Amino acid sequence: MTQAYPLQWPAHVSRTRPAARRYSRFDVTPDRARRELLREAELMGRHVVISTNIELRRDGEPYANRRAPEDPGVAVYFMRKKQQVCLACDKHPEVWENMRAIGKTLEAMRGIERWGTSELLDQAFKGFTALPPPDQMSPIVTPAPSNWWDVLGVSPDASWAVIKGAHRALVMEAGGGTVELNAAYDAARKEKGQ
Template structure:
């Protein structure tokens, strides 16, 4: 399961070291709306947009957060197309909405390829974009105690568990399966439902 928050960067994908400002002339809300629209037109299912922006109740990021200067403004989009799980990601720009805009334009370009008869080329392109398991999705993750993974005490309170989780996720550049499982186990141990 890929979580939308915090950011879950696709395993094995390189990160941008020096980010820049984009030249996009679009608002942060419009960038998000157009990216969602492109995904809808691309005939994909099981879409998850993963960022470091807290989520609203409907599972989408707060729009105001899209324009913030975050330590990690990366965006990863996971979806299924033609029974293939795909991950697209971008952290080139300094604000999340700029990376969302870049991904929206990339999806539009892929959709144009498909629409103009280059579907075979598109399928070949997706071979390299197939989503790999989330970072930490191994059997080894089950062998470590939750407090070891989070770097806290076994008797930590729910607030301490959440704080340790956020710290570890920040340091790792996003959450992993192991961190999410450790947080859930820690909250249960602290007497709170995960």
């Protein structure tokens, strides 16, 4: 685990206005909130980085007895299934409250995975993908519409077994079915009478 100072807030997450922040009802110490966030993040992924505006000592641990920072935001970055993910929170006026909120969110998400609906969790994490800063993002290019065989990477006269295998391989590669893949598969199924 690494802690990062100053706060590295993800560009794709909007900030909470200070006047809109509300105290939580979390009944934990700041140290416990930090430790539990770290534990939940490490159970969820690898290479965990917790970023706040709390000043750090040379050993990477926070200074004790320092004044609380004006910006209570917390951003947690980690790798999950080869994808960098970021969860950020600044809904509460204290750093430890935002740490606790993220920790409890990760705990609930791990529950989803344990309860056998990990596909839902994978879909949820697609929304938490850590995007690069806006100045490093490439412009969005909308591809031209394709035929089902172009999308699936097969010839128009491919057998149903080949089409089915290509679809399955692309879904596994993408980490789930996309709208384009599913639409192409449905079009192929209709055309091939399957």
